[in-house]
Amino acid sequence: MNRTTLSLIAGTAALAAVTGFAALTEPAAPATDTTKAAKAAAVLPVERTSLLCPAPSSSDLAETTYTSFTPVTKGTGSDGTAELQSATGQSADAGSAADDEKKTAAKPVLTPKTPGTPVTGETSGGEAPALVGTAEGRFAPGWTLQETTQVAAGTGRGLLGVTCTAPDTEFWFPGVSTAADRTDYVHLTNPDDSAAVADIELYGKDGAVATTVGEGLTIPAHSSEPILLSTLTDEKQDDLTVHVNVRSGRVGAAVQALDDKLGGDWLAASTDPAGSLVVPGIPKDATAVRLVAFAPDDADADLKVQLASASGLITPAGQETLHVKAGMTTAVDLGDITRGEPGSLVLTPTDRSVPVVAAVRVVRGKGEKQESAFIPAASPVGTRASAADNGAKNATLSLTAPQGTAKVKVTASAGSAGGTTASQTYTIKSGTTQDVQLPVPAGLKGTYALTVEPLTDTPVYASRTLTQAIGGVPGFTIQTLPDDRGTVAVPQAEEDLTVLQK
Structure with a gap:
C-alpha cells in the first residue's frame, strides 16, 4: 500500500471488512494510557466465505446430499450470492473461449435463495467430484455446508458426514490407520488458480513413519487429490496421526476412514494443538470408544482424562491419566465409557501444559451390525455455530x-421445503454434557x-449426531460445531494526515 496516495486508516477499515474471509480477530488488551488507547473495534459481518467439500465416495451405491445454510446476521446488506460447484469445473483464469464456455456451462450443485432457510442438492454414484463453495455479501457470515452420504454395502458402508471446511495451510488428523482392514484416504482440494504443494507426515507409536512419496505433493489448481495412506508406507499400524503441512498455496483437507467390518466416516481435523482439549458429544449408546492423541512438540504430555457426563465430571476407572510421548501417537480403549448417558472427554495437563x-473413534451396534464415526477435539462454539441437514427425528445436539454453568440459545431454522423457525434456551451445568430436546x-x-x-x-462445546438405519445397521455420523467466524473485528480509527509526510 502506498501511504502517500491512500489514507491508511480508511484502507484498514475497508480491507478488514472485505477480506475478513470468515476469520475472527480478538481485540488487543486495552492500553494503560487512555489517551493512546485505540477505540473499540467494530464487529462487522464477513463479506466473503469459501468452503471446500471432498469427493463423497467411490462407491456406486453412494447417495449424497449437500445442504447449505446461512444464519440471518445483523448488519448485512441486501445483496449477495452463494453457489456450490465442482472443484474441477472452474477455469483457472480467463483462458480460452473454450474455458470460459466450460465455466459458464457448469451447473451449480446448489444455489441458496435466502439466508435463514436451508437449500439442498443431491448426487449419486461414485463419480461425484469435490466441490468448491463461495458465498458473498449477505450469504457469507456463518455460511455452513454439510455433505452427508449413505452407502448401503461394501467397505465403509453406513452413514458418512462432513462439514465442508475453509482452505488452510496446516491440519492434524489423529486416529487414521494403515491396518489391513482399513482403507484411509487424505483428500486434498485446491480451490485456487495456482498449484499447491503439501507434505503428508505420518506418526505412529514409535514416532515418525518413513514415507515414500509423502513430501512435496503437488495439488494442481482447481483440483482434488484423494491420497491412499497405505501407498505412502509399508507399515501396518492401527493408530496413526497425519500431519498435512502446506508449503505453497492452501488446501481443504479431510480424511475418509473406511473399515471392512465397522463401516466408515469422515475424520475432520483436530483443533490446533493445545494443552487442554475437549472432545464433545460421545453418544450415550456407544459400545466402544478409542482415544488417540499425539504431542507434536519435543516434550512428553501427561493428561488427566475425565468424562463430562450428564451428572458432572467423572474419572474413568483405570484410565485416570494418559501419557503421550513426544512425537508419538498414543491410543487407549475406553470401552463403553458413557454407560447410557451422553458424555464428552475433557483432557487437561496433570502438571505442565504441553x-x-x-x-x-466411536462404535455403535453389536456383532455384524456395527458402525463407526469419529469426533476430533474441537474449539468452543464461541459467538455462534450452525449445523445443517437435520431431520425431524434423526438429529441429536x-x-x-x-468450566462453568452456561446458558445457550438454540434456534431451528425454517425447513428446506417449508416450516417456521423455533428456538429454545438451555442451561448447561458446570462439568456436564446434555443432549438437549431440540x-x-x-x-x-x-x-x-x-x-x-x-x-x-x-466456553461451550457442541456436536451434532445424525442417525439413519441402513440395511439394519445403526448408521451415524458426528460433526463438531466450532465458531462459524461469521464476523470480523475492524479497528475504529481516525484519519492521520501526518502519514503523508513520512
Missing part, C-alpha cells in the same frame, strides 16, 4: 460446559439447520 491433538420447526418439510449461540461467557 500442546496435543486428539480424536476419538450435545452441549457441554466443562426445537423443531412448526410444519417442517425437508431438513432444517440448528444454530447455537452461547448467552454467557463460559
Whole structure:
C-alpha cells in the first residue's frame, strides 16, 4: 500500500471488512494510557466465505446430499450470492473461449435463495467430484455446508458426514490407520488458480513413519487429490496421526476412514494443538470408544482424562491419566465409557501444559451390525455455530460446559421445503454434557439447520449426531460445531494526515 496516495486508516477499515474471509480477530488488551488507547473495534459481518467439500465416495451405491445454510446476521446488506460447484469445473483464469464456455456451462450443485432457510442438492454414484463453495455479501457470515452420504454395502458402508471446511495451510488428523482392514484416504482440494504443494507426515507409536512419496505433493489448481495412506508406507499400524503441512498455496483437507467390518466416516481435523482439549458429544449408546492423541512438540504430555457426563465430571476407572510421548501417537480403549448417558472427554495437563491433538473413534451396534464415526477435539462454539441437514427425528445436539454453568440459545431454522423457525434456551451445568430436546420447526418439510449461540461467557462445546438405519445397521455420523467466524473485528480509527509526510 502506498501511504502517500491512500489514507491508511480508511484502507484498514475497508480491507478488514472485505477480506475478513470468515476469520475472527480478538481485540488487543486495552492500553494503560487512555489517551493512546485505540477505540473499540467494530464487529462487522464477513463479506466473503469459501468452503471446500471432498469427493463423497467411490462407491456406486453412494447417495449424497449437500445442504447449505446461512444464519440471518445483523448488519448485512441486501445483496449477495452463494453457489456450490465442482472443484474441477472452474477455469483457472480467463483462458480460452473454450474455458470460459466450460465455466459458464457448469451447473451449480446448489444455489441458496435466502439466508435463514436451508437449500439442498443431491448426487449419486461414485463419480461425484469435490466441490468448491463461495458465498458473498449477505450469504457469507456463518455460511455452513454439510455433505452427508449413505452407502448401503461394501467397505465403509453406513452413514458418512462432513462439514465442508475453509482452505488452510496446516491440519492434524489423529486416529487414521494403515491396518489391513482399513482403507484411509487424505483428500486434498485446491480451490485456487495456482498449484499447491503439501507434505503428508505420518506418526505412529514409535514416532515418525518413513514415507515414500509423502513430501512435496503437488495439488494442481482447481483440483482434488484423494491420497491412499497405505501407498505412502509399508507399515501396518492401527493408530496413526497425519500431519498435512502446506508449503505453497492452501488446501481443504479431510480424511475418509473406511473399515471392512465397522463401516466408515469422515475424520475432520483436530483443533490446533493445545494443552487442554475437549472432545464433545460421545453418544450415550456407544459400545466402544478409542482415544488417540499425539504431542507434536519435543516434550512428553501427561493428561488427566475425565468424562463430562450428564451428572458432572467423572474419572474413568483405570484410565485416570494418559501419557503421550513426544512425537508419538498414543491410543487407549475406553470401552463403553458413557454407560447410557451422553458424555464428552475433557483432557487437561496433570502438571505442565504441553500442546496435543486428539480424536476419538466411536462404535455403535453389536456383532455384524456395527458402525463407526469419529469426533476430533474441537474449539468452543464461541459467538455462534450452525449445523445443517437435520431431520425431524434423526438429529441429536450435545452441549457441554466443562468450566462453568452456561446458558445457550438454540434456534431451528425454517425447513428446506417449508416450516417456521423455533428456538429454545438451555442451561448447561458446570462439568456436564446434555443432549438437549431440540426445537423443531412448526410444519417442517425437508431438513432444517440448528444454530447455537452461547448467552454467557463460559466456553461451550457442541456436536451434532445424525442417525439413519441402513440395511439394519445403526448408521451415524458426528460433526463438531466450532465458531462459524461469521464476523470480523475492524479497528475504529481516525484519519492521520501526518502519514503523508513520512
